[in-house]
Amino acid sequence: xxxxxxxxPGLVKPSETLSLTCTVSGxxxxxxxxxxxxxxxxxxxxxxxxxxxxxxxxxxPSLKSRVTISVDTxxxxxxxKLSSVTAADTAVYYCARITVAGTDWGQGTLVTVSS
Amino acid sequence: xxxxxQPHSVSESPGKTVTISCTRSSGSIAxxxxxxxxxxxxxxxxxxxxxxxxxxxxxxxxxxxxIDSSSNSASLTISGLKTEDEADYYCQSYDSSNSWxxxxxxxxxxx
Numbered sequence: 001x002x003x004x005x006x007x008x009p010g011l012v013k014p015s016e017t018l019s020l021t022c023t024v025s026g027x028x029x030x031x032x033x034x035x036x037x038x039x040x041x042x043x044x045x046x047x048x049x050x051x052x053x054x055x056x057x058x059x060x061p062s063l064k065s066r067v068t069i070s071v072d073t074x075x076x077x078x079x080x081k082l083s084s085v086t087a088a089d090t091a092v093y094y095c096a097r098i099t100v101a102g103t104d105w106g107q108g109t110l111v112t113v114s115s
Numbered sequence: 116x117x118x119x120x121q122p123h124s125v126s127e128s129p130g131k132t133v134t135i136s137c138t139r140s141s142g143s144i145a146x147x148x149x150x151x152x153x154x155x156x157x158x159x160x161x162x163x164x165x166x167x168x169x170x171x172x173x174x175x176x177x178x179x180x181x182i183d184s185s186s187n188s189a190s191l192t193i194s195g196l197k198t199e200d201e202a203d204y205y206c207q208s209y210d211s212s213n214s215w216x217x218x219x220x221x222x223x224x225x226x
Contacts, residue, residue, distance in 0.1 A: 045205055047215035102162030102171040
């Protein structure tokens with residue numbers, strides 16, 4: 001049973017870069033697509049983007065200019081960087097594994113953007 | 116791009132059947148698979164339906180998915196409602212660039 005665990009700072013200052021890492025255990029990252037999704041407090045889900053283990057990516061057009069998703073197969077991890085953050089980027093950030101039989105989600109981590 | 120529109124909330128009694136709709140604003144609902152996610156309060160989402168009507172292992176057969184080209188919508192039907200089904204439900208599909216599109220979510224109350 002694969003497990004995904006998000007990690008990173010819970011507080012980021014406006015205009016800075018949000019950085020999160022997702023550690024995959026119980027399975028290899030060297031297959032499947034791996035995604036980041038976020039959920040502002042009390043609101044719905046927003047897809048950020050995904051990466052294939054080989055490194056090819058696809059980003060939400062509304063965030064594309066600020067997002068970078070990367071993968072480190074040696075550490076079984078993938079990462080999210082979101083630049084120039086504002087209060088509107090405050091959300092629970094989920095990492096997820098996309099398979100042919102559905103999506104497996106991490107538990108999520110709250111990131112607050114505030115000075 | 117297109118939008119997926121869901122009712123804000125639905126409610127039904129235990130043991131009954133409820134259907135949650137997800138209407139695609141443009142383009143055919145049949146052109147890209149639809150997934151459904153359940154999010155219980157305080158928890159992360161889980162997949163209850165993938166590829167329009169497939170259930171992941173472990174999801175009870177009380178959950179079923181379908182698409183209707185005439186209304187350009189997908190539906191999630193939950194039969195034999197239990198109090199544990201009370202949750203937010205989100206539909207999700209893909210656009211022509213394989214970018215994900217989520218519906219706004221539906222709050223299911225089982226009362």
